[in-house]
Every structure is written in structure tokens, then in C-alpha cells.
Amino acid sequence: MSDFFTDLWTQAVQTVQSTLQTNELAQGGLVIAALSALAVWARTLPLRTWNYAVSRLSVTLEVQDSDPAFPWLAAWLAAQPGGQNLRQLGVSTRYGDRLGGQTIKVGTDHDGDDVTTQLIPLGGQTLLRYRSHWLLAQAGRMERKAAGGYGNVSPFHQTITLRLPVTARSALPELLAEAFELTAGASTGQLEIHVPQYDGWKLAERRPARPLASLVYDGELLSDLQADLTQFFASRDWYTDMGIPYRRGYLLHGPPGNGKSSLVAALAGAHGMNVCVLNLATPGLDDDRLNSLLSDLPRRALLLLEDIDAVFLGREARNANVKLSFNGLLNALDGVAAGEGRVTFMTTNDLAGLDSALIRPGRADRQLRLSNATHAQVAGMLRRFWPNWEEPRIARLSERVPDGQHSMARVQEYLLQRRDDEAAVERDWYELSELCPTRHLLRVS
Numbered sequence: 001m002s003d004f005f006t007d008l009w010t011q012a013v014q015t016v017q018s019t020l021q022t023n024e025l026a027q028g029g030l031v032i033a034a035l036s037a038l039a040v041w042a043r044t045l046p047l048r049t050w051n052y053a054v055s056r057l058s059v060t061l062e063v064q065d066s067d068p069a070f071p072w073l074a075a076w077l078a079a080q081p082g083g084q085n086l087r088q089l090g091v092s093t094r095y096g097d098r099l100g101g102q103t104i105k106v107g108t109d110h111d112g113d114d115v116t117t118q119l120i121p122l123g124g125q126t127l128l129r130y131r132s133h134w135l136l137a138q139a140g141r142m143e144r145k146a147a148g149g150y151g152n153v154s155p156f157h158q159t160i161t162l163r164l165p166v167t168a169r170s171a172l173p174e175l176l177a178e179a180f181e182l183t184a185g186a187s188t189g190q191l192e193i194h195v196p197q198y199d200g201w202k203l204a205e206r207r208p209a210r211p212l213a214s215l216v217y218d219g220e221l222l223s224d225l226q227a228d229l230t231q232f233f234a235s236r237d238w239y240t241d242m243g244i245p246y247r248r249g250y251l252l253h254g255p256p257g258n259g260k261s262s263l264v265a266a267l268a269g270a271h272g273m274n275v276c277v278l279n280l281a282t283p284g285l286d287d288d289r290l291n292s293l294l295s296d297l298p299r300r301a302l303l304l305l306e307d308i309d310a311v312f313l314g315r316e317a318r319n320a321n322v323k324l325s326f327n328g329l330l331n332a333l334d335g336v337a338a339g340e341g342r343v344t345f346m347t348t349n350d351l352a353g354l355d356s357a358l359i360r361p362g363r364a365d366r367q368l369r370l371s372n373a374t375h376a377q378v379a380g381m382l383r384r385f386w387p388n389w390e391e392p393r394i395a396r397l398s399e400r401v402p403d404g405q406h407s408m409a410r411v412q413e414y415l416l417q418r419r420d421d422e423a424a425v426e427r428d429w430y431e432l433s434e435l436c437p438t439r440h441l442l443r444v445s
């Protein structure tokens with residue numbers, strides 16, 4: 001059998017050899033085929049040589065938009081002189097933000113804060129010079145292939161790629177540090193407010209932290225809370241030794257406008273932390289998304305769950321649009337994903353509407369009531385606005401304001417309106433001191 005195949009092979013070789021020796025057409029065909037193969041090889045040679053050289057001689061840094069470094073690098077890239085060559089740009093607009101980088105002030109909001117926008121590269125490539133090295137920066141944006149709609153996922157996926165010579169590799173840490181300094185680092189001493197974006201958090205605002213002393217609460221509330229938080233931050237090892245989950249929850253309740261949100265922001269500033277604000281009534285918030293958000297809090301951030309009464313009455317969803325389940329909320333608060341060291345503040349105007357499971361110790365370790373203004377708080381506000389006033393004058397006015405009648409926001413607004421007119425504060429004091437808020441209207445008419 002094997003002899004048969006050997007013969008067959010020998011015959012085939014002989015046939016090809018004799019054809020090539022005698023047939024000029026076959027000879028020509030062979031030469032053309034060989035030349036074509038050579039031409040193809042030669043044509044792709046430069047590209048392959050280039051790719052080989054690039055892979056051997058360069059370093060590539062690719063940063064995805066899901067990484068916290070992405071906005072720093074995007075701002076840094078847009079601010080480079082060569083970044084001007086990137087033709088496909090987007091904007092990222094913030095309120096009250098004093099970012100570094102190439103920010104453009106577009107106006108002022110109604111609080112008098114700057115509204116700034118920043119150019120973000122979306123596509124294209126440019127050659128840059130950084131610390132005497134050349135580097136190729138590329139920005140790319142691709143549409144995500146999301147089965148069944150985008151839901152909570154951004155429809156686009158962005159990347160920034162930096163390619164630089166191997167010899168410039170040591171410049172990378174410096175470059176990243178510079179990008180950080182330009183943006184997030186420029187916030188030293190400032191408070192960052194993060195809000196949900198898809199499954200993660202985005203920086204919504206950066207502003208000077210409010211001093212705790214600017215808030216006036218009744219009795220020892222502020223100093224107690226401050227001491228509790230300080231002790232918590234200093235007790236990580238103790239919690240570990242005791243086997244108690246290292247997290248702390250506070251429930252702030254009381255009528256609107258008495259400094260619940262302001263307190264969280266000021267405490268965060270005092271402890272060099274930031275705030276992640278989440279309203280449970282955020283459209284589209286379901287169990288999975290809440291879980292991802294709570295397990296992916298930015299570093300050093302207090303979690304502020306605002307108006308927790310807005311979604312559930314007891315354990316029941318308040319309306320058909322609520323996608324979150326009560327158990328989903330509890331699980332996200334203390335399930336496996338619950339972050340170590342997380343401090344959660346929950347606020348509500350309606351304590352009675354809350355299910356006790358939501359605010360039991362472990363989820364809300366301390367419950368603090370922030371009521372309407374007391375005499376002492378009104379006096380505290382007067383001292384802040386008019387530091388030169390004598391105590392008897394302050395006492396005479398503050399004692400005329402009925403306890404618990406006005407929110408602190410109302411008292412603040414009253415004083416703000418008259419901040420340039422000391423005489424008007426006393427002249428119009430009846431607005432705060434009379435029980436029936438409409439009486440002064442009757443007097444005017």
C-alpha cells in the first residue's frame with residue numbers, strides 16, 4: 001500500500017518537473033506567483049516592522065472612563081498646548097467649581113457661584129511634548145454594545161491612550177501626579193460633592209468646605225456628633241478586635257430647613273472628607289444599581305441618603321415608579337457589599353413614616369432631631385451676623401422669637417435680607433417674633 005503512494009508521489013513530482021522544464025507558460029506563471037508573494041510581503045513589511053518597533057520601543061498607558069483617573073487625565077490632556085489639536089471635544093460643566101486645567105467660566109448661578117465648563121477630548125490623536133519626551137495621545141469613544149437598551153450604563157465607552165518611548169516610562173508617575181494636581185488635587189481644602197452617574201459616582205461640585213462654626217444647633221448636638229465621628233474614625237482597630245462591622249450610621253430628622261444637609265457637608269469638610277449624595281427617589285434606581293453605588297463609594301466620602309421617607313411608607317413603595325425594594329435597600333446598607341469604614345447619614349422630614357428596620361442601631365446608630373429654631377439658636381445666628389452686638393440686645397430679641405416656630409433657614413433668610421441694614425433687623429423683628437405669620441401683612445394693609 002505504501003509503495004503505491006510512494007510511486008504516485010514520485011510520478012507527480014516528475015510530471016511537475018518536466019512541465020516546468022518544457023512549458024514556458026508554466027514557468028512564467030510560477031515566476032509571477034513568486035513575485036506577487038514577494039510584493040505582498042514587501043508591502044506589509046514597513047507596517048510590520050513599524051508595529052514591531054513600536055511594541056518593542058514604546059510603552060502604552062490606556063485609561064478607561066470607568067477609572068477615577070480618567071477625568072484628571074482628560075482635563076490634563078485638554079489643557080496641554082498640543083491638546084488644542086484634538087478636534088473632537090466634549091464639555092463637562094460644574095457649578096461652584098474652581099478646577100484647575102482649561103476651565104471656561106460660562107456664567108454665575110443664582111447663588112453667585114461660578115459655572116465653569118471644561119473641555120474634554122472625545123476623539124483624535126495628537127503628539128505632545130512632556131518633560132522633554134514625545135508622546136502620542138489618543139482619545140477614543142466607542143458606542144457600547146448593550147443588549148436590551150442601555151439602562152444604567154453609559155451608551156459610550158471612552159478611553160485615553162498615551163504612547164511614549166520606553167525610555168520615558170519613568171515620566172508616567174509624574175505625569176499622572178500632575179494630572180491629579182491639576183484637577184482633584186486642586187481641591188485641597190475643598191469639599192467634593194459626588195452624585196450618581198449610571199452605576200458609579202461623578203463629581204458634581206467642588207466648593208470650599210463650610211466651617212462647622214457657621215452652623216448653630218441646639219445644646220451639645222454639634223459637639224456630641226463631632227466627638228462621636230472623631231472617635232469612630234480613630235477606632236478601626238477596636239472594631240476589628242471586637243468583630244463589629246466597622247461602619248457608622250446616623251439618622252437626622254426634623255422639619256425642613258434646619259441644617260440636615262448642611263451638617264453633613266460641614267462635618268465632611270471638618271474631617272477632610274467628601275460627600276456622596278443619593279436620593280432614593282432617583283429615577284431608575286433599583287436594587288442592583290443601589291448595590292453597585294454603595295459598594296463603589298469614592299475614597300474618603302460620607303454617604304448622604306437624602307429624604308429616605310420619599311420612597312417607602314413603612315416597607316411599601318410610595319408609588320408604582322419605585323423600582324427599589326425595601327429588602328434591597330436593607331441589603332445594600334448592610335449586606336456583603338457594605339463598605340468597611342463607611343459613614344452613612346440618612347435624612348428625613350417624616351420619622352413616623354419610616355420602618356423601624358431601616359433605622360435600627362447598626363443602620364442608624366444615632367438618631368438626632370434637628371428642630372426648628374430655639375431662642376438659643378436665634379441668639380447664635382444674631383451673634384454670627386452681628387458679632388459686635390452686646391449680649392443684652394441679642395437676648396432681648398431672641399427671647400421674643402417663639403421656640404420651634406421658624407426653621408433656621410427662615411431665620412437665616414430674615415437676617416440675610418437685612419445684612420446691610422442693622423436698624424431694619426430690630427424694626428422688622430415682629431416678623432419672627434409673632435406667632436401668626438400673617439399679622440404683619442394685616443398691619444401693612
Ligand SMILES: Nc1ncnc2c1ncn2[C@@H]1O[C@H](COP(=O)(O)OP(=O)(O)OP(=O)(O)O)[C@@H](O)[C@H]1O
Pocket residue numbers: 214215216217255256257258259260261262263349408409410412
Ligand atoms: N442650624 C443651622 N445653623 C445655621 N444655618 C442653618 C441651620 N440650619 C439651616 N441653616 C441654613 O438654612 C439653609 C437650609 O439648610 P439645609 O438645606 O441644610 O436644611 P435641611 O434640614 O437639610 O433641609 P431639607 O430637609 O429641606 O433638605 C442653609 O442655607 C443653611 O445655611
